[in-house]
Amino acid sequence: MKVGVLGARGKVGAEVCRAVEAAPDTELVASVDAGDDIEELARSGAQVVVDFTHPDVVMDNLRFCIEHGIHAVVGTTGFDQERLDRLEEWLAGSPDVGVLIAPNFSIGAILMMRFAAEAAPFFESVEVVELHHPDKADAPSGTARRTAEMIAAARREAGSAPMPDATSTGLDGARGADVDGVRVHALRVRGLVAHQEVLLGAAGETLTIRHDSLDRVSFAPGVLTGVRNVADHPGLTVGLDAFLDLR
Amino acid sequence: MKVGVLGARGKVGAEVCRAVEAAPDTELVASVDAGDDIEELARSGAQVVVDFTHPDVVMDNLRFCIEHGIHAVVGTTGFDQERLDRLEEWLAGSPDVGVLIAPNFSIGAILMMRFAAEAAPFFESVEVVELHHPDKADAPSGTARRTAEMIAAARREAGSAPMPDATSTGLDGARGADVDGVRVHALRVRGLVAHQEVLLGAAGETLTIRHDSLDRVSFAPGVLTGVRNVADHPGLTVGLDAFLDLR
Amino acid sequence: MKVGVLGARGKVGAEVCRAVEAAPDTELVASVDAGDDIEELARSGAQVVVDFTHPDVVMDNLRFCIEHGIHAVVGTTGFDQERLDRLEEWLAGSPDVGVLIAPNFSIGAILMMRFAAEAAPFFESVEVVELHHPDKADAPSGTARRTAEMIAAARREAGSAPMPDATSTGLDGARGADVDGVRVHALRVRGLVAHQEVLLGAAGETLTIRHDSLDRVSFAPGVLTGVRNVADHPGLTVGLDAFLDLR
Amino acid sequence: MKVGVLGARGKVGAEVCRAVEAAPDTELVASVDAGDDIEELARSGAQVVVDFTHPDVVMDNLRFCIEHGIHAVVGTTGFDQERLDRLEEWLAGSPDVGVLIAPNFSIGAILMMRFAAEAAPFFESVEVVELHHPDKADAPSGTARRTAEMIAAARREAGSAPMPDATSTGLDGARGADVDGVRVHALRVRGLVAHQEVLLGAAGETLTIRHDSLDRVSFAPGVLTGVRNVADHPGLTVGLDAFLDLR
Numbered sequence: 001m002k003v004g005v006l007g008a009r010g011k012v013g014a015e016v017c018r019a020v021e022a023a024p025d026t027e028l029v030a031s032v033d034a035g036d037d038i039e040e041l042a043r044s045g046a047q048v049v050v051d052f053t054h055p056d057v058v059m060d061n062l063r064f065c066i067e068h069g070i071h072a073v074v075g076t077t078g079f080d081q082e083r084l085d086r087l088e089e090w091l092a093g094s095p096d097v098g099v100l101i102a103p104n105f106s107i108g109a110i111l112m113m114r115f116a117a118e119a120a121p122f123f124e125s126v127e128v129v130e131l132h133h134p135d136k137a138d139a140p141s142g143t144a145r146r147t148a149e150m151i152a153a154a155r156r157e158a159g160s161a162p163m164p165d166a167t168s169t170g171l172d173g174a175r176g177a178d179v180d181g182v183r184v185h186a187l188r189v190r191g192l193v194a195h196q197e198v199l200l201g202a203a204g205e206t207l208t209i210r211h212d213s214l215d216r217v218s219f220a221p222g223v224l225t226g227v228r229n230v231a232d233h234p235g236l237t238v239g240l241d242a243f244l245d246l247r
Numbered sequence: 248m249k250v251g252v253l254g255a256r257g258k259v260g261a262e263v264c265r266a267v268e269a270a271p272d273t274e275l276v277a278s279v280d281a282g283d284d285i286e287e288l289a290r291s292g293a294q295v296v297v298d299f300t301h302p303d304v305v306m307d308n309l310r311f312c313i314e315h316g317i318h319a320v321v322g323t324t325g326f327d328q329e330r331l332d333r334l335e336e337w338l339a340g341s342p343d344v345g346v347l348i349a350p351n352f353s354i355g356a357i358l359m360m361r362f363a364a365e366a367a368p369f370f371e372s373v374e375v376v377e378l379h380h381p382d383k384a385d386a387p388s389g390t391a392r393r394t395a396e397m398i399a400a401a402r403r404e405a406g407s408a409p410m411p412d413a414t415s416t417g418l419d420g421a422r423g424a425d426v427d428g429v430r431v432h433a434l435r436v437r438g439l440v441a442h443q444e445v446l447l448g449a450a451g452e453t454l455t456i457r458h459d460s461l462d463r464v465s466f467a468p469g470v471l472t473g474v475r476n477v478a479d480h481p482g483l484t485v486g487l488d489a490f491l492d493l494r
Numbered sequence: 495m496k497v498g499v500l501g502a503r504g505k506v507g508a509e510v511c512r513a514v515e516a517a518p519d520t521e522l523v524a525s526v527d528a529g530d531d532i533e534e535l536a537r538s539g540a541q542v543v544v545d546f547t548h549p550d551v552v553m554d555n556l557r558f559c560i561e562h563g564i565h566a567v568v569g570t571t572g573f574d575q576e577r578l579d580r581l582e583e584w585l586a587g588s589p590d591v592g593v594l595i596a597p598n599f600s601i602g603a604i605l606m607m608r609f610a611a612e613a614a615p616f617f618e619s620v621e622v623v624e625l626h627h628p629d630k631a632d633a634p635s636g637t638a639r640r641t642a643e644m645i646a647a648a649r650r651e652a653g654s655a656p657m658p659d660a661t662s663t664g665l666d667g668a669r670g671a672d673v674d675g676v677r678v679h680a681l682r683v684r685g686l687v688a689h690q691e692v693l694l695g696a697a698g699e700t701l702t703i704r705h706d707s708l709d710r711v712s713f714a715p716g717v718l719t720g721v722r723n724v725a726d727h728p729g730l731t732v733g734l735d736a737f738l739d740l741r
Numbered sequence: 742m743k744v745g746v747l748g749a750r751g752k753v754g755a756e757v758c759r760a761v762e763a764a765p766d767t768e769l770v771a772s773v774d775a776g777d778d779i780e781e782l783a784r785s786g787a788q789v790v791v792d793f794t795h796p797d798v799v800m801d802n803l804r805f806c807i808e809h810g811i812h813a814v815v816g817t818t819g820f821d822q823e824r825l826d827r828l829e830e831w832l833a834g835s836p837d838v839g840v841l842i843a844p845n846f847s848i849g850a851i852l853m854m855r856f857a858a859e860a861a862p863f864f865e866s867v868e869v870v871e872l873h874h875p876d877k878a879d880a881p882s883g884t885a886r887r888t889a890e891m892i893a894a895a896r897r898e899a900g901s902a903p904m905p906d907a908t909s910t911g912l913d914g915a916r917g918a919d920v921d922g923v924r925v926h927a928l929r930v931r932g933l934v935a936h937q938e939v940l941l942g943a944a945g946e947t948l949t950i951r952h953d954s955l956d957r958v959s960f961a962p963g964v965l966t967g968v969r970n971v972a973d974h975p976g977l978t979v980g981l982d983a984f985l986d987l988r
Contacts, residue, residue, distance in 0.1 A: 014427065040634075042503050050688055069736075083341050106264075106452055107369050107449065108369075108447075108449065108452040108453065108454040109452075111365075111366050111454055112454060113360075115362045115366075115456070119362075121492075122354050122358065122491070123354075123355075123579045123684070123687075124684040125628060125682065125683040125685070126683075127681050127682075127683055129623070129679070129681070131693070134618075134619060134657070134658040134659050134660060135658070135660045136660060136661070137660055137661065137662045137663060138661070138662075138663050138664050138666045139664035139665070139668040139669050140664065141665075156582075158492075163628070164628040164629070164682075164684060165628050165634045165682050166628060166629045166630060166682075167630070167631065167632070167680075167682065168631045169631060169633075170630075170632050170633035170634065170671070171633070171634060171671035171672075171673070172667070172669060172671060172681070173666070173667040173668075173671045173672070174631050174633040174634045174667075174671035175667065175682070176667050176668060176670065176679060176680075177664070177665035177666060177667045177668035178665075178667070179665070183681070183682075184665070184668060185623070185668070185670060185679040186661075186669055186670075187621050187666040187670075187679065187680065187693060188619065188621075188658075188659050188660075188669070188677075189619040189621055189693055189694075189695035189700060190617070190618040190619045190639065190658060190695040190696055190697060190700055191618075191695035191696055191697060191700045191953075191955060191959070192700060192955075193306065193955060195295070199625075199681060199683055200355075201684040201685035201686055202354065202355065202465065202468060202512060202681035202682060202684055202685055203464050203465060203468065203685060204460065204461055204462030204463065204464040204466075204467075204637070204685055205353055205354075205355040205356075205458065205459060205460045205461060205462075205464070205465035206355065206458070206459045206461070206467030206683060206685045206686060207355040207358055207359060207456075207457070207458055207459075208455070208456070208458075208459070209453075209454075209455070209456055209457075209458040210454070210455040210456075210457070211452065211453070211454055211931075212453045212454075213451065213452045213454060214451055214452060214453070214933075214934060214955055215450070215452075215453040215932075216450030216451065216483075217450050218449065218450060218452035218932070219451075220451075220503040221449060221450065227657050244369070245368075245405075251890075273934055281530060293880060297935050353964060362967060370931070371875075371931040371932075372534060372875060372929065372930040372931045372932070374928050374929075374930055376870070376928070378940070381865075381866060381904070381905040381906050381907060382905070382907045383907060383908070384907055384908065384909045384910060385908070385910050385911050386908045386910075386911035386912070386915040386916050387911065387912060387915045402922075410875070410931075411875040411876070412875050413875060413876045413878055413879065414877070414879070414880045414927075415878045415879075417879050417880035417881065417918070417927070418880070418918035418920070418925070419808075419914070419915040419918060420913070420916065420918045420919070420952070421881045421914075421917060421918035421925060421926070421927040422880050422912060422914065422927055422929070423914050423915060423917065423927075423928075424911070424912035424915035425912075425914070426912070430928070430929075431912070431915060432870070432915065432926040432928065433908075433909065433915040433916055433917075434868050434870070434912070434917075434924070435866065435868075435905075435906050435907075435916070435924075436866040436940055436941075436942035437864070437942040437943055438706075438709075438712070438865075438866070438942035438943055438944060438945055438946050438947045439708075439942055439947060446872070446928060446930055447929055447930075448930035448931040448932035449932055450931060450932060451932055452932050453930060453932045453933060458683075461685060461686075461687060461708055462685075463747060465685070482945060495788050505875030507880035517861065520935040536792075539781070562941060575856075600946055601864075601943065601946075602863075602864075602941075602946040602947065602948040603865050603946075605856075605859075605860050605863065605948055606948060609856045609860075609950070612852075613856075615986075616848050616985070617848075617849075617854065635751065637922050652986075694849075696848065696849065696959065697849055697956070697959060697961065697962065698955055698956030698958040698959030699849040699850075699952065699953060699954045699955060699956065699959035699960075700849065700851040700952070700953045700955070700961075701852055701950075701951070701952055701953075702949070702950070702952075702953070703856070703948075703950055703951075704948070704949040704950075704951070705946065705947070705948055706946060706947045706948075707945065707946045708945055708946060708947070709944070709945030709946075710945065711945040712944060713941065713945075714944065714945075717946065723925060738863070739862075739899075740859065
């Protein structure tokens with residue numbers, strides 16, 4: 001399978017290039033970054049493009065791919081409903097092309113979020129703890145927010161009761177942030193990379209689901225899974241889950 | 248719903264009695280233990296019987312229940328294929344009666360095993376660590392063995408490669424026990440109750456699923472789930488999973 | 495050694511009675527609670543009294559003990575500097591009597607706090623996470639606050655730099671409570687008992703010190719350590735540490 | 742302070758060079774590796790040499806340093822009593838020179854081992870779990886063995902009873918390796934780097950001390966601590982502990 005990479009000189013893009021070259025069934029035919037000619041993707045015969053660029057340019061990149069019949073696997077952020085609607089429109093004119101937009105390519109992170117949401121209605125209490133290096137600007141992390149939203153949605157659907165909490169005195173912030181009724185705690189500690197723990201509890205027992213991301217290479221297997229499957233999923237897909245063989 | 252308890256004066260049975268009395272939708276109508284008259288179950292009008300007794304007596308208990316049209320939720324151990332076949336035979340003559348045989352009523356433990364098996368094919372390495380108080384006679388625990396077997400089965404079905412392990416020198420036992428190709432480690436530490444951790448790893452990331460059972464009461468919600476649903480599942484069911492609303 | 499227990503019918507007091515009776519070198523000679531005659535302590539020949547009562551009565555109890563030459567091991571809370579000064583005064587008149595006031599008798603908790611404070615100056619970042627059942631009224635716990643204060647004091651003394659934290663956007667409370675510059679996070683999850691984790695990090699490594707208290711009996715060995723040693727420490731001692739054979 | 746590095750082109754040595762250059766109070770004046778002229782160390786005016794080379798050459802390197810009045814901080818392995826005796830002899834002729842031999846420069850690992858040994862006599866049970874990537878050849882790790890030996894020595898000295906373990910049936914290896922009566926378990930999981938956990942337990946409570954080494958740079962602060970202090974410790978010192986301001 002012939003693969004082009006957009007954002008090829010960025011940290012993640014460079015890692016993607018290495019993974020595409022290393023895999024036995026994929027071939028890197030084009031490495032494009034800001035300042036390069038995007039036409040190179042078409043000239044090189046790329047069947048799938050991986051895009052880790054920037055919200056400012058990703059829509060132009062995707063229009064080019066769709067118009068040229070090239071499937072796309074996208075890790076760039078910034079997709080709101082308006083952008084997704086526009087992509088659907090463009091894809092309607094190229095019904096064979098598949099585009100995958102994935103906020104997270106780490107299979108461990110995806111499973112952590114799914115399992116947390118699936119288990120949430122069976123427990124009285126659920127809280128989220130995320131732990132990162134202290135150079136991170138946002139707290140809590142985007143992944144922690146999404147996890148809490150998924151937990152809250154699963155509990156709403158199941159008709160779960162609000163979580164018990166008898167706290168009556170204390171210090172501001174001790175009980176963390178409230179995301180849709182789920183408490184989220186953010187630690188910032190030198191030496192850490194990116195970690196998250198979901199703690200679920202019922203009378204006499206707890207279940208803990210933890211994901212540790214220790215190295216950027218953890219994205220690579222998920223990106224390759226996207227590259228290998230996107231052609232079989234024409235149209236727009238959001239979330240790598242759809243390509244994993246999960247129940 | 249009228250509930251009778253067999254083995255009512257045992258540690259677990261007594262806890263079940265308390266839970267049945269405390270729940271708003273169940274009523275404890277008979278508490279029977281060794282030396283008591285089992286006919287009490289029928290006289291009391293029990294619709295469901297919970298059995299936490301002993302392998303020596305459980306088959307007689309179940310024959311009585313099935314003959315009297317009483318559903319049964321069974322936590323007693325010792326069911327081999329021969330016993331399950333005999334139960335199926337008896338149930339064929341009472342097609343409305345439901346019997347649930349469950350090796351584990353802790354919802355946290357059940358989810359831990361399911362998630363571990365579901366995630367196992369997505370990772371290069373999977374190991375199991377179980378931690379218990381030092382008065383336990385068997386190592387590893389039955390739950391750890393079953394978890395390892397489920398992990399091995401899921402990987403076989405998915406065609407997963409054997410796990411990497413470059414160990415060439417070392418001390419006997421350091422790498423744990425081998426259960427179907429899955430390494431299982433058993434810790435025995437005073438102060439612990441019953442805990443298990445499944446550690447899954449791929450390049451750059453790990454996923455950890457941990458269950459902590461801190462109190463015998465953790466069985467109660469699972470038993471009540473069995474009691475509430477067994478009448479809707481006539482015939483023989485093995486494993487509480489079937490009654491949980493999981494995907 | 496002859497031991498009396500004040501507050502003998504309370505949850506902790508009853509556990510202390512059991513431990514005193516079970517130990518080979520201590521004998522329970524008086525069990526006194528509200529409504530009983532405190533003179534019983536003197537009549538029974540108690541050499542040491544253990545007090546788990548209430549801030550309202552503990553000072554009267556201690557005056558009685560000191561006047562009667564009985565050593566005291568005290569787990570009751572509510573001692574401020576004024577009360578400690580008063581005790582010192584009373585003890586000046588009974589120079590052979592020893593009184594131990596200990597906010598925590600769990601040896602695991604004491605070591606966790608000591609190690610956290612000792613290690614704190616060697617790491618760039620230190621945060622505290624405490625985890626309890628959701629019926630707890632205060633957040634963070636008193637132990638977590640004390641731990642954070644000890645960490646902050648150790649870092650001040652060593653001249654440690656403030657901890658790095660680039661958080662610029664986020665949700666209120668996500669970064670926990672600030673206790674003397676140390677971030678403290680409080681989780682409230684059904685099924686938990688009393689747990690605390692101190693996470694220390696420097697470039698490329700983290701050190702985690704965690705204490706899990708799973709059962710009230712964890713106080714007993716510390717109380718017995720107090721009982722056995724208080725006679726050898728005349729005067730006032732605050733904190734069980736002084737009786738432990740630590741470096 | 743003028744610093745030379747021996748083994749400067751090895752993985753660890755290169756990291757040491759970077760750290761020496763980055764610190765405000767140290768200056769890298771010589772980078773020497775196999776094939777280079779060791780006289781460069783003397784010509785460059787190095788006051789301290791850091792040696793991460795090989796057991797085959799380290800003794801020659803140290804003789805050179807001692808003869809030239811250069812202090813040495815040594816991370817190279819392979820020092821037995823015979824080698825240490827020889828070093829003492831050489832140093833007797835250069836009484837101002839300091840040599841530090843340290844098996845581990847990670848401050849987190851050093852503290853983990855110290856705390857584990859200090860706490861061990863206060864608990865009934867102590868076990869060690871080490872977790873590494875699956876390309877590691879030895880199981881358990883050298884650090885885990887040393888930790889277990891330190892725990893066993895501390896318990897022997899304190900007269901601790903043997904640890905309780907009622908295991909009577911099970912699978913070979915489930916209970917780990919036995920190092921001086923301390924059970925040691927080794928996990929090998931892709932995605933992990935180098936991690937170790939010491940679990941201590943008494944009635945109703947456990948204390949866990951865990952070290953996670955996520956990046957080779959974790960050695961750097963310890964090496965710099967050695968560099969800055971070795972001149973103030975003439976003679977032979979084994980173990981970085983002696984230079985840390987610990988109780």
